[in-house]
Amino acid sequence: MSTLYEQLADALAQRIHEGNLQPGERLPSVRQACAQAQVSPATVFQAYDLLETRGLIEARPRSGFYVRRTPQALRQPALPATARRESTPVAISELVFEVLSSTRDKEVVPLGSAFPSPTLFPLERLARDGARAMRQLAPLALTTELTTGNARLREAVRARCVRHGLRVSAQEPVITNGAMEALNLSLQAVTQPGDVVAVEAPTFYAALQALERLHLRAVEVPTDPQLGVDPDALAEVLQRHHVAACWLMPNFQNPLGALMPHARKQAVMRTLQQAGTPVVEDDVYGELHHGSERPLPLKAFDTEGQVLYCSSFSKCLAPGYRVGWALPGRHSHAVQKLKMMSSLATSVPSQLALAEYLEEGGYDRHLRQLRKTLADSLHQLRTAVLKHFPKGTRVSRPAGGYFLWVQLPDGVDTLALHRQALAQGISTAPGALFSADQRFRSALRLNGGHPHDARVLAAVKVLGRLAGKT
Amino acid sequence: MSTLYEQLADALAQRIHEGNLQPGERLPSVRQACAQAQVSPATVFQAYDLLETRGLIEARPRSGFYVRRTPQALRQPALPATARRESTPVAISELVFEVLSSTRDKEVVPLGSAFPSPTLFPLERLARDGARAMRQLAPLALTTELTTGNARLREAVRARCVRHGLRVSAQEPVITNGAMEALNLSLQAVTQPGDVVAVEAPTFYAALQALERLHLRAVEVPTDPQLGVDPDALAEVLQRHHVAACWLMPNFQNPLGALMPHARKQAVMRTLQQAGTPVVEDDVYGELHHGSERPLPLKAFDTEGQVLYCSSFSKCLAPGYRVGWALPGRHSHAVQKLKMMSSLATSVPSQLALAEYLEEGGYDRHLRQLRKTLADSLHQLRTAVLKHFPKGTRVSRPAGGYFLWVQLPDGVDTLALHRQALAQGISTAPGALFSADQRFRSALRLNGGHPHDARVLAAVKVLGRLAGKT
Incomplete structure (x- = not known):
């Protein structure tokens, strides 16, 4: 667990990042902060120190602490610029x-x-965990737990996603060769060659590569560097084009780092629901929030099973292990079929190392x-x-x-x-x-x-x- | 090493399988066999015993050993039946x-x-090898050795393929998520949606699935249960259709088990070379010969780099590890690009376990x-x-x-x-x-x-x- 002062600093940092505390605005006095947060003055001082170190606030002598102004x-x-009117190969x-x-x-x-x-990753422990799990594995599991993945890992993934606000059935997780494969399979599950796919602008190049590989066309939707994709622009694109699918990254978008606020996610989901458009959601950075709260995925607002949620352990825990997963909602059967057709299954030693690690504790x-x-x-x-x-x-x-x-x-x-x-x-x-x-x-x-x-x-x-x- | 009598039995079994020794034909007498193979009578007796156990020959009292006749x-x-005239989705x-x-x-x-x-596989040793290799791995290798795979494993694969009669450069091997991914990437590298692909009849269902996933059409070429695809029928298909690629399995074809004889491979390769047609070669069973010699892959006869050779360790050494490879000849760049686009890289712990195992010896x-x-x-x-x-x-x-x-x-x-x-x-x-x-x-x-x-x-x-x- 983080200490009290770190929690306080995180909460304030998040308010700054989200614009609730504006540049130049004065932070609560130490006394006010003590009262608000029910903590001691020492805790407030430590929290403010930490925020100063992180460059988010500055002390002004005899005046207090202020959110740093950002020069022009x-x-x-x-x-x-606004969305292009045409889709492009x-x-x-x-x-x-x-x-x-x-x-x-x-x-x-x-x-x-x-x-x-x-x-930055616990590679030694993962190697040990993997070896132990492999030695204890019943050999038959190597050929019976194929397409959807190792049962222990699927359950660990499911449990964690439920903690993050998702409704996930035991059968939904499909373990993949990294998020990259999950995203590719998900996109293929809901498109045919020649279809138009709406992506963010700028967007992660892997999305563009997936479109290219599957012979799809892109229509790019303006995306705010702080707030993510623009719901109005998205609605307009969905009206103007016959969009087969969207590919979105609402949490810490690559490359912008944008975090779509809660209300904006709801608005985007409403728009997509009205249009009935499937969404491939890339959430590989969702766990890497700098504030204290893990942001909800778009899928948390999905009541129709139209979000194909994708994530992985590659950026958070185990680079090189190539273990990710898809929660494909109502497209589960199609994604499972494609997984079987394109790579059959995901490496068992990697899956077991992660299952063992997650069960043992210490990930948080x-x-x-x-x-x-x-x-x-x-x-x-x-x-x-x-x-x-x-x-x-x-x-x-x-x-x-x-x-x-x-x-x-x-x-x-x-x-x-x-x-x-x-x-x-x-x-x-x-x-x-x-x-x-x-x-x-x-x-x-x-x-x-x-x-x-x-x-x-x-x-x-x-x-x-x-x-x-x- | 196998013992002398096993080697002798293997050699005779191969002659029987290849039809050089016909059903009902008498095997050499023990004296003749001793002279021919330069071994002792005891060795010949043991070899004949073994062949009898395997059901390939039978002893006839006071007459000698005969290749078993196969009843009707x-x-x-x-x-x-002959090839269909049309390609089919x-x-x-x-x-x-x-x-x-x-x-x-x-x-x-x-x-x-x-x-x-x-x-049937050395799973304990692989788990140990994998853990040791992971503990010794420089962490940076996890993110620098991406698309084409671990350098040690690529070299081990290259060396082994060279032993099997292939010319392979150090840069050619692409490590994949099993042979299945290698085959899929290879096929995609040489086709566009709507193209026609020639496959064996019957053919491995994964070939059909790959065609379906990539929106390709199949034309099926009659395939002899013993000798593999018919070169004349193949030539006819290549003339009649605009065939973008072939998918062949010349060694122990799945499902027939057919082994294409040396001369037939040469004939098939000549035909393909004249037509300039790329060939995806699936050789996952090549190592599982029952006779004493490892049959040459089709790629051994390829002088133009038009064979995209694919194999894996899944059937020979490490099921569930999902490690295979492609040797894509002159299509290497295209396959590497597709690998990067579709799954980025192959699981490092699995690759290292295999590299360590192969370097340590004992695979043969x-x-x-x-x-x-x-x-x-x-x-x-x-x-x-x-x-x-x-x-x-x-x-x-x-x-x-x-x-x-x-x-x-x-x-x-x-x-x-x-x-x-x-x-x-x-x-x-x-x-x-x-x-x-x-x-x-x-x-x-x-x-x-x-x-x-x-x-x-x-x-x-x-x-x-x-x-x-x-």
Whole structure:
């Protein structure tokens, strides 16, 4: 469990992130805070100290604590242009392949990577757990527990999702080869080649790749860097196009980090329900909230079984194990069939290691530590970017996950920047990856999930210098 | 290493399987055999004993040893009808899903399963190896060795394939989530929705499922139960249709068990080369030869890089680990891209367990034992089927793998038989699974890869009785 002062700090940080406490606004006095939160003055002081360290508030001598004002240059990225009127075919994979291949080299500073540092995970314990579970496994389970996955792991996943506000039956979870497979199978389950799929703008490149692979067309919906997809724009798109499915990431969207507020999720779900449109929901960052509460998935508001929820352990617990899951609602049969047809089953040793780990306990403790580490390293990266990038740069301020979305001044070509930086041993994820028509040419995604050491700091300085030159 | 007498027996068994020694033909006398093989009389006696046990030869008092004559009823299944003139869309997955789901229950006798008994594999050692390798792994490898797979395993796979007569570069192997994913990615790499794909008749249902999932059309090529696909029929199909790709299984074809002879592979490869048609080659049973020599894959005859070779460890070493590979020849880039797009990477703990196992040694010893066990259990199953199934039943006589293809008298509906048998706790794989237009309605595939115990024998008797009634 986190301590009292950490809980208090988290609650206040969330209010700041959600805009309930505005920049420049004064925080409650220590006395007021003691009364409100029913804690001691020492606890309030510690909480305020922590928030100051995290760069969220500042002390003004003899006046109290204030939410830090963000200078003009430090503002959030702007909303993208309105939705395009046409859907577009997708051909992004060659570029994604080039960029991702470049991040594989261990010597390259992984600011372009999609994974947090693997040093943050309990790999030793997972290896031990996996070996123990494999030794105790009845061999027959290797061939009888095929398509939907190991029974223990399915139950552990179900129980956890129920805690997160979802109604999940024992039969619903389909264990997959990472969230990537879950997302791909889910999308295929509700589309045919040539169909139109609504995605966020910018959107995670894997969504675009999935569309490309399945011969689908994209229509991009404007997405607010703080609040997620725009419900009105989504409604308009659903009216104008025959949309076969949506692909959304309401919690800590990749690349923006946007967290869709509760009410907005309800509005989006209402719209989708009226249209009867299936939704593939990617929730892989849902567990990585920096505030104290785990945000609800969109599926929590789904009464019709039209959300195909997908997540994984790859970003939270076990990178490289390639274990994810789908909760496909009323499309369960179709997803199970596709799983059987495309990869038959998911690796049993990996599944067992995770089942054993989850049953043994300690996952929540690990997650609390991980969230803090990621919030801190992301904050430090943000501070460094704001300091070293050219004037006019706008940087997202995510309330979860570990990505920064950096909007450079117009005219900066981040694909060129990516290639220049790579020549100096630094990877980035250029904005061109995140849209079917390669908007966002002057934006880039940076990974704040690695310890903010001298190497990362030096890389940020190099990036800033390169960005200033172009 | 197998003993001398086992080697001699294997060599003779292979000659029998290949038809070089005909039913009714006399084997060399013990003196002749001693001279030919440069071994002692005791070794020849032991070898002949073993062949007699396996049911391949019989002793005739005061005359010598003879290849067993196969009575009329025990003959090989007949060749299927000539190729259909039209390609057909595929809609087999619902039936496959129903049948495979039924085999999952541990209480059901798994004659319909596609896996040999998992008790035949070194699971304890793999679990230990995997845990050791994971503890020694540098965490960064979890996120840098992504799409193509673990470097140690890729090298081990490459080295082994080179031993099997393939030219493989260090960059070619792509580690996949079982052969199933390798096959799916390979097929997708060389086709577009609507394309025509040539498959064997009968063919492995996963090939049909892959076609269905990718919206492809099937054209079925007659396939000899002993010799594999007919090169002339294949050439005709390639002339008549615009075939985007072939999917072939030249070694111990599933379900027939056919082993395409060397010269036939050359002929098939020549035909495909002239047409420039890419071939997806499924070689998952290549290691499970009952004779002494590992048959060459089709890819060994490929000079143009047009074979996309696929295999796995699931049937030979590590069921449930879901580790396979593709050697996609000149389609390597396309397959790597698709792997990244559809599942990103393969489970690292599974890959490491296999890498560690293969480097440590002992795989060949394990395989020798496994081959013998499977040859014996398959032979016993065959004997039981011949004894208990109705008159007019024809049964394949495979020289490798562990499947029997059983052709019941015309009029027996094996799908109905499957459902009746299932009600009595016995699964089968009805012939309808193995063709897009559900030919082979009176055939079924039985799994001889489980110890031929009383339970299996009782199941065969029940099946025979049910088959006789319909």
